[in-house]
Amino acid sequence: MNKQASISGLILAGGRGSRMGHVDKGLQPFxxxxxxxxxxERLAPQVSSVAINANQNLATYAELGVPVWPDxxxxxxxxxxxxxTGMRRCQTTYLLTAPCDSPFVPADLAARLLAALExxxxxxxxxxxxxxxxxxxxHPVFCLVKANLLPILSSYLLDGGRRMDGWYKDLKAVEVLFEDADAFRNINTLDELRNLDTGAAPRLRDVTSCLSAYDPDALPVRDAQRIIREFVQPVRAVEQxxxxxxxxxxxxxxxVSPIDVPAHDNSAMDGYALRGADIPLDGVARLAVIGTVYAGRPTELVPGPGECVRIMTGGVMPAGCDSVVPQELLLEDGEHEVVLKAGTIRAGDNRRFAGEDLKAGSPALRAGKIVRPADLGLIASLGIAEVPVQRRLRVAFFSTGDELRSIGQALDEGSVYDSNRYTIYGMLQRLGCDIIxxxxxxxxxxALEEALRSACENADAIVTSGGVSVGAADYTKQIMARLGDVTFWKIGMRPGRPLAFGRINSNGRSAFLFGLPGNPVAVMVxxxxxxxxxxxxxxxxxxPLPLLRARSQGAIRKKPGRTEYQRGILTHGDDGAPQVRITGSQGSGILRSMSEANCMVVLHDEQGSVAAGEMVDVLMFEGLI
Structure with a gap:
């Protein structure tokens, strides 16, 4: 059996947070x-499932998409x-725990504890x-325990025991020594949290140390993505x-919505508003029409027994009415009287309640959302004229190489036009960045050092193309390393194996650096x-990039051990299902094939060759390119 499948994870967040000023420690931003x-994020890949133990703010914890269990x-x-509580609900052999205030949990915690236990x-x-x-x-809160030991723990608690390691006297407990003490650091005070959050940005070696078998010369795609994700930090600047x-x-x-939406109980369609008590249980009911209610026009009409009101979609429900019958469902629809048959509607049908879409004081849109056209309409419907947004990200970019020429210059022998800058420009423009x-x-x-320093002093991030491959001049790596915390990777992928990543500094400013390969397709990938x-x-x-599944129209050769991104054309088969075919030659310098393609076929690290008819992951270019 897969050992990971034998372990459930539990994050302990059930404390009062008294040392942090009685705030919920797990929900503090960091x-x-x-x-x-x-x-x-660090525990989930190590176990089969994760739950959170919390005693307050349960709904907020539940937004993380995992079960939340109070004591x-x-x-x-x-x-x-x-x-x-966790052991009582555990469905696996073992339960692994970690506290909510230790954000540097080691990536090999479960594996090493299980190995020692066995x-x-x-x-x-x-x-x-x-x-x-x-x-x-x-660090007893970082523990792996057999779930069937629940009776021993319950007995210890019943006797008043509270020490985390106090019940070990009845068990065979083994201590597992970890080298990185910082990985078990717990953050107990708000000052400590602020100092770690802003005063000491993570170092690459701190991030990479959490990966087992880290090798910069043979780095899987998912590990590179994880390192980058954990190393970069949001720009904290807001504009109205x-x-x-x-x-x-x-x-x-x-x-946050300042109003109820809708503001009043109203009709969901054109028809007649009536009292639920007047809906016949059998036979028919004749109801007198006493007036008409239009959307946006308040009414003082109050139907009595046996009466109804003609109402338009969005019209405010008259007092005493709780149901609306669509006019097309009536047996008779007269100017002064309507006839309703039993079973046509039920009490409460076609009535929208005040605040049904949004309650006043509830969030209409969450921070971090990219505002789309529908969001503009939603915000406008709340009467909000100005919106707080993140400052636009400033990104500087340049290409490197003596062989490159700008558009408009003559091509010497051996020189080529610089296409990468235009490709990078387009991709950054689509992201909504301010571009340099x-x-x-x-x-x-x-020249390279001057460019890097200038970019660093004027931008939040720097994107370069070329100069990071095995054959690149040694000074490129030396300069980048001298200016900051930069690493050079050989990633298990095709195209685009070489990549430089890190943070550089100049005159008190810093910027994240992405050193992309020089081949045109590799740059885009x-x-x-x-x-x-x-x-x-x-x-x-x-x-995150949205992948969809499609049927491969032909066989695709691939060896396990690296991730491949192949240009493809996605269409729909006779059965309407998505299908994809490769565009032909997949060389990393063949930009034309990227232009002809409408998608990228993603063949993951562990995958081998794909047979015709097999399903593959596909990234659509629409909206990206």
């Missing part, structure tokens, strides 16, 4: 998301009460660390803009699958 979201034991009895035939394994020159520090100017921008705060085009930078150390999500994260938005 590096662009809540602390509990960081723990969930079965009353009175905020501590983490052991949460552990008991090797020593123990009941429970817990983490420990040792700083140089100090005694071993146990007129509603129409908010299109395509990222909401900086929730849009720095042109072509020659293969000269001084690398941008979409690495830079795009990171730039959106810097904008405060979450917009």
């Amino acid at each position: 590096r662009g998301k809540t602390m509990v979201a960081h723990v969930l 079965d034991l009353a009175g905020f009895a501590g983490p052991l009460a949460g552990l008991e 090797e020593q035939d123990a009941d429970l394994a817990f983490a420990a660390t040792r700083e140089p020159g100090q005694r071993t520090q146990p 803009v007129a509603l129409r100017a908010a299109l395509g921008r990222v909401l900086a705060r929730d849009i 085009d720095m042109g072509i930078v020659r293969d000269d150390p001084a 690398s941008f979409y699958f690495f830079a795009r999500e990171a730039l959106l994260r810097m904008m405060g938005a979450e917009a």
Whole structure:
């Protein structure tokens, strides 16, 4: 059996947060998301399922998409009460716990605890660390325990025990030593949280240390994406803009409805408003029509027994009426009288309640959403004229290489026109960035350093093309490394193997750097699958690439061990189902095939060759390119 499938995860968030000023620690913002979201992101890949133990703000925790369980034991009895609650609901052999205030959970926590538990035939394994020159520090809230030990724990709690490791005396517990003490750091005060959030940005080595078997020369795509996602930070600057100017921008705060929508109980269609008590149980009912209610016009009509009111869609429901019968369902529809047959409608039908769409004080749109046309209409319907949005991200970009020429220049022998800058421009424009085009930078150390420094001092992020492959000049890597925290990867993918990533600094300013390959198709693939999500994260938005499934029209050769992105053309078969075929030659310099394609076929790291008729993942270009 898959060992991961034998483990359930539980995040302990059931405390009062007294040392943090009685706030809910797990929901405090930290590096662009809540602390509990960081723990969930790191714990989920290690286990079969995750739940959260919390005793307050249950609905907010539930928005993370996992079960939320309050303590079965009353009175905020501590983490052991949460552990008991989790063990009582655990459907697997083991339960793994981690606290909500430790956002640096190691990526190999489950694997190492399970290995030690099985090797020593123990009941429970817990983490420990040792700083140089100090005694071993146990971390019992990071533990893996057999779920069938619930009776022992319950008995300990019933006797008044509360210490997390106090019940170990009846168990065989094994201590597992981890080298990285920072990975088990828990954040207890708001000052500590603020210092970690703004005063000490993560280092690449801190992020990569959480990956098992990290190798920059053979890095899987998903690991590179994870490192980038955890390293980049949102730009914290907000602008207030007129509603129409908010299109395509990222909401900086929730849009809270100031009114009920709809404001009154109203009719969902044209028809007749009546009292539910007048709907016949059998036979027919004749109802006198006493007037008409139009949308937007208040009425003082109050139908009595045996009476109704003609009403238009959106008309405010008259006092005493709770149902609307559509006019086309009536047996007779006269000017002064209508006839309703039994069973046509039920009491309450076709009535919209005040606040049914939105209650006053409830969020209409969440922070981080990219505003689309429908959102403009929704905000306008609330009477809101200005919207808080994230400042536009400033991105500088340039190409490197002596062989490159700008449009309008003559081509010398061996030179080519610079297409990458135009491709990058288009992709950045689609993201809604403020763009700084720095042109072509020659293969000269001084010119490259000057360009990087200028870009860093004027932009939030820098995108370069060329100069990061194995054959690139050594000074490129030396300069990038000298200016900041930059790493150079060989990623298990095709096209687009080389990639530089990190943060550089100049004169008190910093910018994230994305060094893309020089081949035209590789530039686009690398941008979409690495830079795009990171730039959106810097904008405060979450917009993962939407993959759909399609049937491959032909066989595709591939070896497991790397991710391949092949240009394709998606159509619909005779059965209406989506089908895709490869555009032909897939060389990384063949930009024409990218222009002809309408999608990218994504063949994941573990996949082998694809037979005709098999289903594959496809990324549509529409909306991206």
